[in-house]
Amino acid sequence: MDFTFAEQQIAFRDAVRKFLIIEAAPEMLREIWETKSGRSRELRCKLADQGLTAISVPETYGGIGLGDLDWILLQVELGYYAIPDSLSDTAYLASWLLEHLPADLALKREWLPRIAAGTARIAVGHPVNLLVADAELADLILLWHDDEIHGVTASDVKLTPQVSIDASRRLYAIEWSPSARTRLCSAKQGAGLWQQVLNRGALALAAQLLGLAQRMVDLGVDYAAQRKQFGKPVGAFQAVKHQLADVAVKIEFTKPVLFRAAYAVDRDLDDAAIQVSHAKLAAGDAARLAARNALQAHGAMGYTWEADLQMFMKRAWALDAAWGDRGFHKQRVADAIFADGAELGPGSTFN
Amino acid sequence: MRLEYTGPQKRFRLEVREWLAAHVPKATLPSFDTEVGFAEHRAWEASLAQGRFSAVTWPEAFGGRGCGLIEWLIFEEEYWRSSAPLRVNQNGIFLLAPTLMEFGTEAQKQRFLPKMATGEEIWAQGWSEPGAGSDMAAIRCTAQRDGDHYVINGQKTWSTRAVWADWLFGLFRSEPGSQRHHGLTFVLLPLKLPGITIRPIKQLNGLAGFAEIFFDNVRVPVENRLGDEGAGWNIAMATAGFERGLMLRSPGRFQQTAKLLVKLYQQNRERADADPAIRDAVMRSWMGAEAYTLATYRTACRLNKGAKIGAEASTNKIFWSELDLLMHETAMQILGPQGELMARSPEPADPGNGYSWLDGFLFSQAGPIYAGTNEIQRNIIAERMLGLPRA
Numbered sequence A: 001m002d003f004t005f006a007e008q009q010i011a012f013r014d015a016v017r018k019f020l021i022i023e024a025a026p027e028m029l030r031e032i033w034e035t036k037s038g039r040s041r042e043l044r045c046k047l048a049d050q051g052l053t054a055i056s057v058p059e060t061y062g063g064i065g066l067g068d069l070d071w072i073l074l075q076v077e078l079g080y081y082a083i084p085d086s087l088s089d090t091a092y093l094a095s096w097l098l099e100h101l102p103a104d105l106a107l108k109r110e111w112l113p114r115i116a117a118g119t120a121r122i123a124v125g126h127p128v129n130l131l132v133a134d135a136e137l138a139d140l141i142l143l144w145h146d147d148e149i150h151g152v153t154a155s156d157v158k159l160t161p162q163v164s165i166d167a168s169r170r171l172y173a174i175e176w177s178p179s180a181r182t183r184l185c186s187a188k189q190g191a192g193l194w195q196q197v198l199n200r201g202a203l204a205l206a207a208q209l210l211g212l213a214q215r216m217v218d219l220g221v222d223y224a225a226q227r228k229q230f231g232k233p234v235g236a237f238q239a240v241k242h243q244l245a246d247v248a249v250k251i252e253f254t255k256p257v258l259f260r261a262a263y264a265v266d267r268d269l270d271d272a273a274i275q276v277s278h279a280k281l282a283a284g285d286a287a288r289l290a291a292r293n294a295l296q297a298h299g300a301m302g303y304t305w306e307a308d309l310q311m312f313m314k315r316a317w318a319l320d321a322a323w324g325d326r327g328f329h330k331q332r333v334a335d336a337i338f339a340d341g342a343e344l345g346p347g348s349t350f351n
Numbered sequence B: 001m002r003l004e005y006t007g008p009q010k011r012f013r014l015e016v017r018e019w020l021a022a023h024v025p026k027a028t029l030p031s032f033d034t035e036v037g038f039a040e041h042r043a044w045e046a047s048l049a050q051g052r053f054s055a056v057t058w059p060e061a062f063g064g065r066g067c068g069l070i071e072w073l074i075f076e077e078e079y080w081r082s083s084a085p086l087r088v089n090q091n092g093i094f095l096l097a098p099t100l101m102e103f104g105t106e107a108q109k110q111r112f113l114p115k116m117a118t119g120e121e122i123w124a125q126g127w128s129e130p131g132a133g134s135d136m137a138a139i140r141c142t143a144q145r146d147g148d149h150y151v152i153n154g155q156k157t158w159s160t161r162a163v164w165a166d167w168l169f170g171l172f173r174s175e176p177g178s179q180r181h182h183g184l185t186f187v188l189l190p191l192k193l194p195g196i197t198i199r200p201i202k203q204l205n206g207l208a209g210f211a212e213i214f215f216d217n218v219r220v221p222v223e224n225r226l227g228d229e230g231a232g233w234n235i236a237m238a239t240a241g242f243e244r245g246l247m248l249r250s251p252g253r254f255q256q257t258a259k260l261l262v263k264l265y266q267q268n269r270e271r272a273d274a275d276p277a278i279r280d281a282v283m284r285s286w287m288g289a290e291a292y293t294l295a296t297y298r299t300a301c302r303l304n305k306g307a308k309i310g311a312e313a314s315t316n317k318i319f320w321s322e323l324d325l326l327m328h329e330t331a332m333q334i335l336g337p338q339g340e341l342m343a344r345s346p347e348p349a350d351p352g353n354g355y356s357w358l359d360g361f362l363f364s365q366a367g368p369i370y371a372g373t374n375e376i377q378r379n380i381i382a383e384r385m386l387g388l389p390r391a
C-alpha cells in the first residue's frame, strides 16, 4: 500500500507551479480572457515548453507517454491557476481519445505529434455537456453521434457562441451533419471510449475544482490577514476564521478521494466511474463552499469585478456543472451503493 | 502509488477475520458504562490479548505483534466488521500507550504496557477540571513534591470510564504559582489510592459513563511521573495529537455505520423516501465514510514515509465527528417514531455491539465536544494551518 506520489511526480508539479505563478498571474489571464478568442498562442507555446502538452502523447509520437496519475497533480495546478479548458481538453482528453481510436494510424500520425508540440487545439463534444468548449479555435473537433466518434473542423459546422459568466470559457452550440467522411469510429467501439473520456473529463475537473478551492481559500486568507476593522485584521475574528477552516476541512478530505479516483482510472479498475463521481462531488462541494466563504471574508470587495476572487469563483461555479452536474454524478454513486449485493463497509475500500 | 494489499497483509486479514468469527461473544455485552458490563468488557480484552490482538501495533515484548499502520487499519476494519464489543481500554491502548512508548522509561513500559494489553489495568484520562475545559492550560489540580512522592490535591472531571477504571493519566500543576502551560507534570496514578473520591456522573443515556475525581492529599511515587517534571504540557499535546490524528477513531467504525445505514434505508424505503433528503444524506454518509478511510490510509502511508502529522490532524476530528452526527441523525429520521424508543429495534436495524441507533445518536452528540471541541479545532486550523492572525 503506497498512497503517496513519486518524487518525480511531485517535482513535475512543483516545476509547473513555479512556472504558472509567473506566467498565469491573474492580471495576465484577465488580459487574455478579454480578447475575442480568450486564448493566447504565446502562453500555449510556453505551456508546451514546460512539457504540459506532451504528457499523454506516447513517446513514439513525440510525447512523454505518462498517464492519469501523472496528470492529476498537474490538473490541480491548472485549477489553482485557472488555466482555461482548451489545454486539458486537448492534451489530456483528445490526446487520450485519439491514441485509443482503433487502428487509424494516419490520424494519430497527423494529430498526436502536433498535440505534443503545442501546435494543435482539439475540442471534445460529449453529450453530457450542453455545449462544446473552445470549438471555434479548434483545429479538430471530436464529436459524439449515437456513440460513434466523428472528427470535424470548425468550417464543417455552424457554431453559435454562448457567453458564460466565467470569462475564461468559450462555449459554442454546434450544428453539424454526421457523415461517413467525418466518422472515425463505430458506435460499438465508441461507446466504451466515450465512457472513458467522460470519466477523464470529470476527473480533470474534480482536480481543477480542488485547485480552485485552494486558491479561493488562499485569497480569502490573504485578504483577511490584511484588511483591518475594529483595530485588527478581520482574519483575527473567529467567525471569519471558522468559515475558512471549514473549507480547509473539505479540501483535506477531497484530496485522497481525488487521488484514489485517478488511480482507479489509471489502472482501469471496475469501480473507476463511481470513484470519479465521488471525487467530482467532493471537489465541487469544496469549491462551492470556498467560493461562498472566501467571498464573505472579502466583504463588498468580494462582490466586485476588480478583486481576483471572482475569476476563480466563477470558474468553480461553471466547472461544478460541467462534465456531469451533481445530479448526474450522484446518480452514478447511488447506482453503485444501492445495488443488490453491493460490497460496502469496512475492508471494501481497496477490493 | 499502489493501492493494493500485499500477500501477507491479505493473509493477516483472513487470520483476524477467522479469529474474530470464532471468539467474538455471540450475545451482546451489557454497556461498559455499567459495573457488570465493564467486567465483561474487561474479560473480552483478556481474550483479545490471548489471541495477541489487543494491541497489534505494539512490540511483541509488550503483548503486541509489531504490526505496521496498514495492518492496524486492516485489524480495525475486521474488528468493526465483526461487531465485536467496544474497547473498554481504548484510552490506555490507543492514547496513553503511544505516549508511553515515546516518553516513558524502560521500567515504565515494562510496568504498564503488558497489563494494559491484557485489560488487567484499564485507564482513564484526567485532563479536564471544572475551570479547565477547552482552556486546558487553566489546570489547577496540584502535584506538590514531597521527597520521593507527589501529593495531589484538587479535582478532575468528565473522566471517561473512571467509575470502574484502575488507573488515571493526566496533568497536574507541580510548580506552585506557575502559569498556563508552564509547571505542569504528567502523572500516572492508581485510582484506588487513599484520599481519592470518585463521583459518577450520568450521561445523556442515564449511565455513569464518566466521573468527577476528588484528590485529598493523595501520595503518588515520583517514579509514576511520565517525562520530566514541568514538561507535562508537551507530552499531553503529543497524546492529544495521537488522539486527533489517527488512533482515536479508526475508519472501520464509520464504514460499518455507513453500511448499516444503507441497509436501514433500504429496509425502510417506503417511509424514508417520503423525504427525498434522506436518500441524499445516506449517500453523503457513505461518501464521507469512504473519504475518511482514504484519508486515514493516506496519512498512514505518509507517516510510513517519514512525514509528520501537523495541524491538519485537526481537520480529522471535525470531519469524523460531523460525519457521525450526519449518519446518526439520518438513521433517526429513517426510524421516525421508532427512534425515541429505548428498546432495541428489531434486527438488523441496530448497529450491533450491543449498541442501538439511539445509543449511537446520543453518543454522536458528544463527538464535536470531547477530544478538543470542534471550535478549538477550527481555531487551530485557521491559525496554524492557514496562518490567520491570532485573536
Ligand SMILES: Cc1cc2nc3c(=O)[nH]c(=O)nc-3n(C[C@H](O)[C@H](O)[C@H](O)COP(=O)(O)OP(=O)(O)OC[C@H]3O[C@@H](n4cnc5c(N)ncnc54)[C@H](O)[C@@H]3O)c2cc1C
Residues within 6 Å of the ligand: A238, B124, B125, B126, B127, B128, B129, B132, B133, B134, B135, B157, B158, B159, B160, B161, B210, B366, B369, B370, B371, B372, B373, B374, B375, B376, B379
Ligand atoms: C463524552 C465525553 C467524554 C469525555 N471524556 C473526558 C476524559 O476522559 N477526560 C477528560 O479530561 N475530559 C473528558 N471530556 C471533557 C472534554 O475534554 C471537554 O468537555 C472539552 O475539552 C470541552 O470543555 P468544556 O466541556 O469545559 O467546554 P467549554 O470549554 O466550557 O466550552 C463551551 C463552549 O464554548 C466553546 N469555546 C470555548 N473556548 C472557545 C474558544 N477559545 N473559541 C471558540 N469557542 C470556544 C466550546 O467550543 C464549546 O462550544 C469528555 C467530554 C465528553 C462530552
